Amino acid sequence: xxxxxxxxxxxxxxxxxxxxxxxxxxxxxxxxxxxxxxxxxxxxxxxxxxxxxxxxxxxxxxxxxxxxxxxxxxxxxxxxxxxxxxxxxxxxxxxxxxxxxxxxxxxxxxxxxxxxxxxxxxxxxxxxxxxxxxxxxxxxxxxxxxxxxxxxxxxxxxxxxxxxxxxxxxxxxxxxxxxxxxxxxxxxxxxxxxxxxxxxxxxxxxxxxxxxxxxxxxxxxxxxxxxxxxxxxxxxxxxxxxxxxxxxxxxxxxx
Amino acid sequence: xxxxxxxxxxxxxxxxxxxxxxxxxxxxxxxxxxxxxxxxxxxxxxxxxxxxxxxxxxxxxxxxxxxxxxxxxxxxxxxxxxxxxxxxxxxxxxxxxxxxxxxxxxxxxxxxxxxxxxxxxxxxxxxxxxxxxxxxxxxxxxxxxxxxxxxxxxxxxxxxxxxxxxxxxxxxxxxxxxxxxxxxxxxxxxxxxxxxxxxxxxxxxxxxxxxxxxxxxxxxxxxxxxxxxxxxxxxxxxxxxxxxxxxxxxxxxxx
DNA sequence: GCCTAGGTCCCGTAT
DNA sequence: ATACGGGGCCTAGGC
Numbered sequence: 001x002x003x004x005x006x007x008x009x010x011x012x013x014x015x016x017x018x019x020x021x022x023x024x025x026x027x028x029x030x031x032x033x034x035x036x037x038x039x040x041x042x043x044x045x046x047x048x049x050x051x052x053x054x055x056x057x058x059x060x061x062x063x064x065x066x067x068x069x070x071x072x073x074x075x076x077x078x079x080x081x082x083x084x085x086x087x088x089x090x091x092x093x094x095x096x097x098x099x100x101x102x103x104x105x106x107x108x109x110x111x112x113x114x115x116x117x118x119x120x121x122x123x124x125x126x127x128x129x130x131x132x133x134x135x136x137x138x139x140x141x142x143x144x145x146x147x148x149x150x151x152x153x154x155x156x157x158x159x160x161x162x163x164x165x166x167x168x169x170x171x172x173x174x175x176x177x178x179x180x181x182x183x184x185x186x187x188x189x190x191x192x193x194x195x196x197x198x199x200x201x202x203x204x205x206x207x208x209x210x211x212x213x214x215x216x217x218x219x220x221x222x223x224x225x226x227x228x229x230x231x232x233x234x235x236x237x238x239x240x241x242x243x244x245x246x247x248x249x250x251x252x253x254x255x
Numbered sequence: 256x257x258x259x260x261x262x263x264x265x266x267x268x269x270x271x272x273x274x275x276x277x278x279x280x281x282x283x284x285x286x287x288x289x290x291x292x293x294x295x296x297x298x299x300x301x302x303x304x305x306x307x308x309x310x311x312x313x314x315x316x317x318x319x320x321x322x323x324x325x326x327x328x329x330x331x332x333x334x335x336x337x338x339x340x341x342x343x344x345x346x347x348x349x350x351x352x353x354x355x356x357x358x359x360x361x362x363x364x365x366x367x368x369x370x371x372x373x374x375x376x377x378x379x380x381x382x383x384x385x386x387x388x389x390x391x392x393x394x395x396x397x398x399x400x401x402x403x404x405x406x407x408x409x410x411x412x413x414x415x416x417x418x419x420x421x422x423x424x425x426x427x428x429x430x431x432x433x434x435x436x437x438x439x440x441x442x443x444x445x446x447x448x449x450x451x452x453x454x455x456x457x458x459x460x461x462x463x464x465x466x467x468x469x470x471x472x473x474x475x476x477x478x479x480x481x482x483x484x485x486x487x488x489x490x491x492x493x494x495x496x497x498x499x500x501x502x503x504x505x506x507x508x509x510x
Numbered sequence: 511g512c513c514t515a516g517g518t519c520c521c522g523t524a525t
Numbered sequence: 526a527t528a529c530g531g532g533g534c535c536t537a538g539g540c
Contacts, residue, residue, distance in 0.1 A: 119300040
């Protein structure tokens with residue numbers, strides 16, 4: 001754990017190089033200007049930001065607000081430091097071919113440490129979980145649905161749940177964990193058309209399984225003769241509702 | 256600029272509350288466990304991470320590697336701190352309704368500062384820039400293309416560039432700044448079909464303008480009778496190529 | 511508020 | 526390597 005308050009450029013450069021070599025996670029509070037070129041070109045004029053260099057050489061520039069970095073280079077970049085009138089960080093990557101330059105006019109704080117974290121996050125509530133739920137509870141779609149395959153890469157495309165209706169008609173289901181839009185219907189359409197063509201059958205039943213659909217998507221669904229089954233993704237919004245009511249009031253009174 | 260190395264929980268809580276009230280940007284190097292529930296449910300077991308609270312109450316948990324936060328709550332959350340066996344941070348938001356809990360067993364470092372940054376990033380090379388370029392240089396599509404409208408929300412959909420061929424036939428163009436896939440073709444198809452229906456015309460020329468197309472997308476494009484125009488987005492990949500060759504060698508020799 | 515579509519999307523997975 | 530699709534996507538722009 002190293003912490004340097006307002007180091008001069010030369011000190012900062014030495015500390016940064018040392019930390020980078022030891023694969024430490026670096027955080028820099030600084031005043032900087034950023035240029036990026038690669039998949040696009042961008043320029044960010046001077047301002048105070050937080051620059052992070054992660055242990056895989058991911059480089060992030062964060063503004064004081066917002067979820068996403070305003071500038072970044074993905075893992076595996078080649079990172080270098082120079083001093084002069086300013087402290088300059090350059091990051092370069094191939095694939096995608098891109099380059100970033102951070103011109104730092106003032107280092108307010110520089111900290112670094114090696115973090116140890118072997119854990120992976122476990123998430124419940126994905127589209128895959130939803131498909132699994134439907135596979136196990138086919139009545140969520142209809143009384144006669146008999147699922148056969150799950151999340152399978154077929155030559156017709158990647159189909160969430162596939163089965164039949166007990167009378168020889170194929171049924172395919174496209175799941176969406178949120179309101180289904182035009183895209184979802186077109187995805188379904190692509191799979192249905194392809195399967196019809198390849199199998200040489202006339203009728204295939206297509207379903208969108210989702211908590212809801214947009215109005216236009218619903219129209220398109222009807223135009224193409226597909227069906228909708230209202231299905232909530234598993235484990236969504238289990239946040240206590242009464243607590244949320246209180247929060248709503250609290251945020252209102254504090255705004 | 257405040258910096259605290261290995262503060263006890265009570266100190267950390269006081270500093271955090273003070274910093275939060277003053278809308279400072281907070282960075283915490285710590286050992287923690289994270290639970291999230293809302294749009295899904297997730298759990299992340301104990302490990303060393305960096306927790307960031309931004310000046311708009313965005314909350315980020317970063318692992319030592321990777322571009323994206325492993326857990327987060329978007330801006331405007333209600334954030335609270337508690338102490339006991341651990342230092343516990345809770346964040347709660349409505350819309351989307353979600354809740355996060357960070358159980359911190361060790362605080363390695365706590366820093367905070369108020370950042371001032373009024374600048375917005377300027378980016379060149381977006382799809383909109385590409386559409387504008389085509390509008391100004393219609394010969395990039397074909398010799399007879401006459402553009403009329405640009406990036407317009409029509410009742411047929413949001414159409415990048417629309418025009419005609421000088422002989423009364425409508426031409427619509429869907430731009431993609433990267434290799435166009437199946438989705439792009441289906442988007443184009445949606446617009447063309449809609450415009451045919453609403454205008455009651457038989458022929459509308461549809462173009463994909465992109466640096467390239469995937470094989471399947473190309474097949475679908477032909478099936479539907481649309482066309483492809485190879486167009487590079489403006490200001491892409493201006494990174495020096497010779498420098499990149501050197502970098503390639505360097506990264507190879509260091510791996 | 512919903513809907514639509516882009517993004518320097520990122521990211522995993524399958525071919 | 527490319528390609529395809531999900532994501533707790535995020536974010537901006539219309540309506």
